[in-house]
Amino acid sequence: MNNIIISLIRDSFSSATPILLAALGGTFTFYANVFNIAMEGMMLIGAFFAVLGSYFFQSWFMGILFALISGTIAALIFSLFALYLKTDEFLTGIGINMLALGGTTYLLRNIFSVKGAFVSPQIQTMPKWDIPILRNIPILNEILNNHPFIVYITIILAILIDLIIFHTKFGLRIRATGEDEETARSLGINPDKIKFVSILLSGILSSAAGTFLSLGYVTLFSENMSNGRGWISLAMIVLVRGRPLGILLISLIFGFFESSAFSLQHYNIPSQITSMIPYIVTLVALFIYSLNNMKKEGNEA
Amino acid sequence: MKSLNKVMTGLIGITISFLIGAILIKIQGNSPLLAYKALYDYGFASWFSLSSTLNNATPLILTGMAAAIAFSSNVTNLGEPGQLIVGALIAALLGYYINLPGWLGIIVILVVSGIVGGLYGAIAGVLKKYYKMDEFITTLMLNFIADYLTLYLATYPFLDKKSYVPATHMIKREYFLPVLSGLNSSFFIAVIMIVISFFVSKYLKIGYEWRMMGYNANFSKVGGCNNENNVIWVMFYTGFLSGLAGALLILGGTQHRFMKGIGANYGWDGVMLAIVGGNGVIETSIFAVFFGFLKAGGMGMEFEISIPSEFIMVLQAIIVLLVVSTRSTISYYGNRIKAYSKTKKVVKVDE
Numbered sequence: 225m226n227n228i229i230i231s232l233i234r235d236s237f238s239s240a241t242p243i244l245l246a247a248l249g250g251t252f253t254f255y256a257n258v259f260n261i262a263m264e265g266m267m268l269i270g271a272f273f274a275v276l277g278s279y280f281f282q283s284w285f286m287g288i289l290f291a292l293i294s295g296t297i298a299a300l301i302f303s304l305f306a307l308y309l310k311t312d313e314f315l316t317g318i319g320i321n322m323l324a325l326g327g328t329t330y331l332l333r334n335i336f337s338v339k340g341a342f343v344s345p346q347i348q349t350m351p352k353w354d355i356p357i358l359r360n361i362p363i364l365n366e367i368l369n370n371h372p373f374i375v376y377i378t379i380i381l382a383i384l385i386d387l388i389i390f391h392t393k394f395g396l397r398i399r400a401t402g403e404d405e406e407t408a409r410s411l412g413i414n415p416d417k418i419k420f421v422s423i424l425l426s427g428i429l430s431s432a433a434g435t436f437l438s439l440g441y442v443t444l445f446s447e448n449m450s451n452g453r454g455w456i457s458l459a460m461i462v463l464v465r466g467r468p469l470g471i472l473l474i475s476l477i478f479g480f481f482e483s484s485a486f487s488l489q490h491y492n493i494p495s496q497i498t499s500m501i502p503y504i505v506t507l508v509a510l511f512i513y514s515l516n517n518m519k520k521e522g523n524e525a
Numbered sequence: 526m527k528s529l530n531k532v533m534t535g536l537i538g539i540t541i542s543f544l545i546g547a548i549l550i551k552i553q554g555n556s557p558l559l560a561y562k563a564l565y566d567y568g569f570a571s572w573f574s575l576s577s578t579l580n581n582a583t584p585l586i587l588t589g590m591a592a593a594i595a596f597s598s599n600v601t602n603l604g605e606p607g608q609l610i611v612g613a614l615i616a617a618l619l620g621y622y623i624n625l626p627g628w629l630g631i632i633v634i635l636v637v638s639g640i641v642g643g644l645y646g647a648i649a650g651v652l653k654k655y656y657k658m659d660e661f662i663t664t665l666m667l668n669f670i671a672d673y674l675t676l677y678l679a680t681y682p683f684l685d686k687k688s689y690v691p692a693t694h695m696i697k698r699e700y701f702l703p704v705l706s707g708l709n710s711s712f713f714i715a716v717i718m719i720v721i722s723f724f725v726s727k728y729l730k731i732g733y734e735w736r737m738m739g740y741n742a743n744f745s746k747v748g749g750c751n752n753e754n755n756v757i758w759v760m761f762y763t764g765f766l767s768g769l770a771g772a773l774l775i776l777g778g779t780q781h782r783f784m785k786g787i788g789a790n791y792g793w794d795g796v797m798l799a800i801v802g803g804n805g806v807i808e809t810s811i812f813a814v815f816f817g818f819l820k821a822g823g824m825g826m827e828f829e830i831s832i833p834s835e836f837i838m839v840l841q842a843i844i845v846l847l848v849v850s851t852r853s854t855i856s857y858y859g860n861r862i863k864a865y866s867k868t869k870k871v872v873k874v875d876e
Binding site: 292305307310311312314315316318319320321322323326327329330333334451452455458459462488494496497499500502503504506509510511514515517 | 659676790800845
């Protein structure tokens with residue numbers, strides 16, 4: 225029994241990582257007031273190009289590099305339309321998501337001539353980190369040690385991004401732009417530039433989240449493998465009003481539910497039912513959030 | 526003038542998209558000319574291809590219209606994929622289990638599937654009214670739940686054990702919608718729904734209230750409309766349209782049963798169509814036929830010169846982005862030029 229709980233907590237970290245990573249990117253756009261629903265697509269693009277790079281160069285590093293470049297390009301396309309051609313941000317996001325879904329499936333068929341999923345021994349998985357300090361602590365070692373290294377980087381990033389947004393000049397500028405664009409402009413900040421940087425950061429982090437999907441969790445690419453995780457990230461940002469540390473906490477709770485849903489399959493519960501759990505958990509979380517909000521408003525009135 | 530502008534910017538966007546598409550085809554080592562000829566041949570050139578264009582357009586007209594009516598009422602219904610798939614499953618089950626004479630059965634199946642789709646959509650409306658939950662995220666989450674729930678039902682309780690993939694039983698033959706020399710009669714049902722929706726939004730009080738709510742929510746509230754209830758009604762009506770689209774896929778499609786992937790991308794395509802069509806019922810329907818043409822022609826491109834049919838999805842996304850961006854760029858910079866020339870005039874007068 226103890227073992228099950230330990231492995232559940234351990235799995236929570238890997239389930240939480242892609243959602244957390246994408247949500248951290250979304251934090252920047254959230255505070256800069258960019259309606260960014262392209263995270264889903266950027267994650268999918270990242271997942272595909274990670275496999276592509278890793279397969280052709282047989283190196284996980286090239287996989288990640290490819291993914292980050294592709295995420296940057298997706299962010300550039302988003303900025304081109306949303307910022308410079310003044311296209312509706314919502315539509316741009318949907319367009320990017322469609323482009324990602326159609327494009328990756330199309331490339332999957334064109335480059336690897338497969339439909340559905342691509343698996344190959346040539347794809348290199350990202351390395352796991354063995355942390356010496358943890359080795360001697362019994363339970364903590366089992367929970368925290370030997371994860372793919374992105375897991376650790378993501379947790380550090382959450383703390384770092386919290387500092388950036390609330391304690392640096394750049395963070396202040398992002399929040400000022402999001403709060404009131406015109407005032408920010410009058411103070412000599414270029415809102416378009418701030419928005420551009422925030423989109424770029426969200427593209428890079430979302431595509432990094434994608435690499436964890438295709439090179440961390442499993443070693444393959446399958447069609448539409450982001451499967452709504454980008455949207456769950458968006459829901460989480462809304463839930464904690466963008467605070468990175470809040471996202472860290474809630475994504476771990478979420479990861480716990482996802483991994484327990486996964487282990488329910490061992491008890492003969494059909495996978496279609498357990499797969500519903502992340503989305504139901506998100507709905508329930510939003511529900512509790514709004515109940516709390518209404519209570520607060522009731523108290524104030 | 527305004528609608529002419531919309532047509533013109535639409536044409537410019539589509540032309541550029543086709544040029545970009547041509548470059549992509551060229552990079553793939555195929556001839557763009559042959560590819561676009563196949564697109565035209567299979568999508569428009571003969572009655573056979575025209576009818577398959579219209580058949581492909583049928584679900585898109587309904588989901589596009591659903592998204593358009595919701596958006597123009599300032600309700601973000603992104604739940605069309607879920608509402609469609611729920612409607613499709615209900616139609617497949619009713620078509621197998623109920624015993625009614627042909628026409629009556631068809632009507633009952635269509636109406637009930639639509640209502641169930643509508644109720645599924647109304648969940649988000651109710652959550653919005655009583656708990657102020659943003660329908661943008663609730664409808665998205667409900668999509669995934671609908672996806673897995675219907676798949677579960679088709680894989681376990683209602684599985685047809687003779688089929689090779691998870692699928693329900695085939696519906697009774699008398700509920701198949703008739704095909705008129707290639708054109709499925711479900712197309713006419715979609716056209717009837719265009720007329721009804723146009724009538725509702727232009728001539729009925731409730732449609733007027735919906736539009737007012739989209740135009741200015743506070744104004745409509747002061748004017749005595751019950752916005753919260755109207756959100757639920759918009760969700761129900763647009764969910765009905767999507768559920769109906771799903772039912773037509775079962776009664777009018779080729780498989781006549783519910784199986785994985787039957788919803789394809791119809792729901793999301795509908796959302797894009799609504800935005801390209803500027804949330805107008807008629808404009809959206811016209812673009813839906815155009816997307817139907819791309820889908821039918823895309824098959825041709827796959828048959829004739831083996832360009833994967835996913836290419837059409839890429840092309841659609843490019844078209845949507847370019848059509849809307851041309852429109853917004855022209856109006857944005859157009860306004861700036863106007864403002865600039867106006868200030869020039871004023872300055873001159875002052876001098």
